[in-house]
Amino acid sequence: GESVGLHLPTLSVQEGDNSIINCAYSNSASDYFIWYKQESGKGPQFIIDIRSNMDKRQGQRVTVLLNKTVKHLSLQIAATQPGDSAVYFCAESEDSNYQLIWGAGTKLIIKP
């Protein structure tokens, strides 16, 4: 469902360090998970996805980890850059259902 509240969780990371953004998902039947990046004033941009038959997937500078036992998803960004500043949303879905269930979002701030 939709997140509620006016204040996004915030993660501040030094430029060049690795970032880890966490997400707890809600539906045990979800079998597909996506991370989106949303920069200020723009639409969400697909980063990486993972299906429930995997526990890890790597992309360019990003890794998604899935722990189905505790319904936890994480996004790791290696060597964080200023351009990584954005709000990051996780989303879950069942393959049989078009609808995305969105997480609350985490604002990533890069310190110079």
Place this chain on the structure above:
Amino acid sequence: DAMVIQNPRYQVTQFGKPVTLSCSQTLNHNVMYWYQQKSSQAPKLLFHYYDKDFNNEADTPDNFQSRRPNTSFCFLDIRSPGLGDTAMYLCATSSDNRVNGYTFGSGTRLTVV
């Protein structure tokens, strides 16, 4: 480049004055979605079209309507905007209801005054 284009980028409208937001796509995706996103919140699905079939979310206010005259275009009509409708409106497309390949437009920032 294939993409999802939303117009206008910014729209200011008066309380109660009807407004229409537009979305076009060159991806030839058969599913088009409209989302509402308020500040610091996740996008909220309002409705979607699967081809010409309209699917409304249960909690979408009647004030919100949509039209899809062809595959490429989709419109969001707000009949009588209230102050609480101030938000970013996002259009997205996908192919055959598969969430992978959800492509979002840049959004229209609507302000109701």
